[in-house]
Amino acid sequence: MHVVICIKQVPDTKNVRIDPKTNTLVRQGVESITNPFDLYAIEAALQLKDSTGAKTTVITMGPPQAEEALRQALSLGVDDAVLLSDRSFAGADTWATSRTLAEAVRKLEPVDLIVCGKQAIDGDTAQVGPEMATLLNLPCITYVRKLDLENGNESMRIERATDTGYEVLRVKLPAVLTVIREIGEPRIPGLRHKIRSKKQEIPVWGAADLGLEPEEVGLQGSFTQVVKVFSPPPRGERRLLSGSVEEMAKELVRILKSNNVPGF
Amino acid sequence: MKVIIDKNECTGCGSCVEVCPVEAINVVDEKAVVSDECTLCGMCVDSCEFEAISMPELTSKEEDLSLYQGVWFFAEQRGGEIHPISYELASTGRRLADKLEVELCGVLFGHGMEEAAKELIRYGTDRVFYVGREELEHFNEERYANVLTYLIENYKPEIFLAGATAIGRTFIPRVAASVKTGLTADCTGLDIGEDGLLHQTRPAFGGNVMATIICPHGRPQMATVRHKVMAACEIVDHQGVVEKIDVPEELLESRSELLEVIHEEDDTAQLTEAEVIISGGRGLQKAENFRLIEKLAKLVDGAVGASRSAVDAGWIAASHQVGQTGRTVAPTLYMACGISGAIQHIVGMQGSKIIVAVNKDPNAPIFDVADYGIVADLFEFVPALIKELESSSTCEID
Known part of the structure; x- marks a missing residue:
């Protein structure tokens, strides 16, 4: 079984405060962190690794420094990592991001399961998981709080949160899941994995490696454009x-x- | 996207060189050559009398765009009842359709809802496309996405709105990816710009920045809209029709199967629909003290919310959590008791109409977003408030 985890490096909003005078974000000294929801995605994959010996691969699209987020995932016990980085990837909307991630997943096939966090805390769109699933022609179950393999890894029994409670579903694999906090708190890095995470080589794939033209990725490959940014009233x-x-x-x-x- | 010169057709006449505003075209060896200075303005394409210049993606897409007309919205239903977000979308859609002078259409999936579908007309819908199938009675991301994609590809609306609910946020991205267009999540403002495009405004970075987004080259322009942000207005004598649509069987196939639906039994945890939410945080000090919050909530028929620290401490179930890792809420009244107001909490409740904060610490960040602040010990203030409410309601009976 091969599980791919998609993660994102985001600005740490924990220490960000609203300046009551200017009503703007105080971003001084804000560092980059792994999107907190993606830590639950890593945890979900590692639980499958523990129970079935699944191979786990973590990917992220971002600037070269996003490698830190991948090394953190390796330190938690993920087997392999790939960084998707290319100057042409910059400015991607959710469509262009999904497109890039989908091609990377294709390159990693065979893949049985793809796990994402429910959303990233900078954009809060929750769109990349379902859009990527569509491009890969896979089902996508969102807001997953519990998962169990069944029928010899052919399918999964899932609990997903809804606005009024939860649902129990069965989904055929391969599939894409987006997970929430109830899936399990992230573990603490083990010493062995910590040492490995520092040395392990992380391949970098650009647009050409994924068979994508520069027009298909980043700002150029995006449908949406930001035309104005302002402070809320x-x-x-x-x-x-x-x-x-x-x-x-x-x-x-x-x-x-x-x-x-x-x-x- | 780039300008392509057909070398077989180009005569090197230089008329494109003349019209190029950025001097990006030169004639080399009797053929036009485009440099990196090109801004893709398209002036040269029209200037060439030999049709030797093209901008493939732009020209083909721009032609297609005019084929898309009308404003559409997705009417969400749960258990055969139309969800209030649907009326909010209808009213917003009506305003946009009037500006564009086009039709407003609603899409409803369900089973045995022919009569309920008419409700949407009362909120300004001209045409309701109703797909009545047992398979669509309960939400299934693949079936819903397949059927909606089919309708969009056949009828080509220029704008499509849906609720930013758990359902909308799950299957609308699938539809956007299938029809290959842009999607803006969680919009709080929608308008038609002078350019005729849908201007979609949404919060970013935890609501501290607002961004306006357009989708110039994809159709429909798709957006999800937060519940309770836009008003639902009835138009009593509005005329419209319900059109039943048959869809091909294969669109109803799915790789997932629903086994069980479990509704939250605790009514006080029904946060997203509550008009009043009384929330408790670390200031409550222990689990037993949540009873005070529950008592106040019960008295005003409200729900009980909690901060992450209260949930992490095990004082209350996670289903009550408000904030980034919990629920996003927008009640008429949000009352935060003993909550300091970490940004992750504020993100989840700042859409509330009235925010009241009760905290001992006058410097707690929660006061920055509160409309009414009470600097007091919650163990003194909340009982006083309960007493006040109990006595004022008895007065009314007298």
Whole structure:
């Protein structure tokens, strides 16, 4: 069994705060990290490696420094890594990204399962998993919280979260899954894998290696274009209530009643 | 994309050299040659009387674009009931269709929903394409994507809107990839620009930056829209039709099979539809103290939310979590009690209409997004609020 994990390096938004005066992002000293949801994807793949001896390969598309994210995945126990990096990949939207990842997966075939995080925290689109699945003509189950192989690795029994609870599904393999936190907390790197991760060679594939023309990738290969970026409008009153807790409670109920909040 | 000169047709007349605004064309050995200066403006293509110049991707696509007409939206249903996002999409779609002076069409998949389909007309839909099949009663990503792709390829709408719900976000990307066009996720603003294109505005970087996005060369221009961001407006006497559509059997095949649907039994965890959410965080100190939050929530018929730290501490189930790794919510009232307001939490609740924050620490970042701030110990304030609510409701009865 061969499991491919798709990950992304993103800016660490944990320490980012909104500047209340300018209402903009304070990005000073923000480092790059592996997208937190992708750590759950790595964990899901490693659980399959533990239980079935599956071979695991991690891929990412990004600038040369995205190699760090791949080395982190190797330190957690992933077997192999490939970096998809090419100047022509820059500025890709979800379509161009999916296209590039799909070609990389084809090059890694045979592949039984592809695991992604539910979305990346910088763009929050959640589109690359399903779009890549379509280009590979595979089913894609999103928001997966539990997975079990069945029928001699022919299919998988999946639990996926919905807006109102969850569903149990059976999906034929090969398939693409996007996973959420309930799949399992990421493990801690082991010493052996840590040492290996530092030395292991990571091949770099560019557009030509994937058989893609420069017009098919990056900004040129994208359908969507950003035409304007601006700060969101500030929120309303921002009023601190004053007085004793009883007075503030009274005032709050009055405000919420006058705003017709249901239940008040 | 690039300009191609057909060397067999080119006579080296130089008329393209004359029209090129960036001096990117030279005649070398009696043939036109395009340099890297070319900006793909297309002026030369029209200037050549021998039809020796072409810009393959651009010309063929631009011609196709005019074939796409009308604004469409996906009407989501769950358990045979039309989901409120569908009416929000209809109203937004109506506004866009009026600007473009085109038809507004809704697409509904389900079983035995012929009557329910008419509801969409009351929100300004001119035509509802209804595909009634048992196989489409419950959501299946492949079937839904196959059928919608089939409809789009046959009817060619210029704009397609869907809800940014778990369902929309799962299968709409499949459709966009199949019809080969762009898709913008989670839009909070949609308008027709002076260029006639759909201008799609969405939050990025956790909502601290807004970006406006266009899709100039792909059709339809596709967007998912967040629930509860756009208003649903009834147009009482609007006239429209429901058209039943048959689809080829093979589109209903799927490699996944639904075995069981489990609804969350705990009503207070139904966060996405709640009008009021009372949330608790680390400030609650222990699991038992969530009862205070639950009591207040029950009193106002609201749901119970939680920050990640409260969930991580094991005080409450993960289904209550609001924020980046939990649910994104937009209730009328969001009341955060003992939540400091990490950016990951704020991302999940900043779409709420009114935000109230209760925190002991006046410097807690939650106050930056709160409309009303209460700097107090939640263990004093929440009971006072409960008391106030109980006494004010008794007064009304008197």
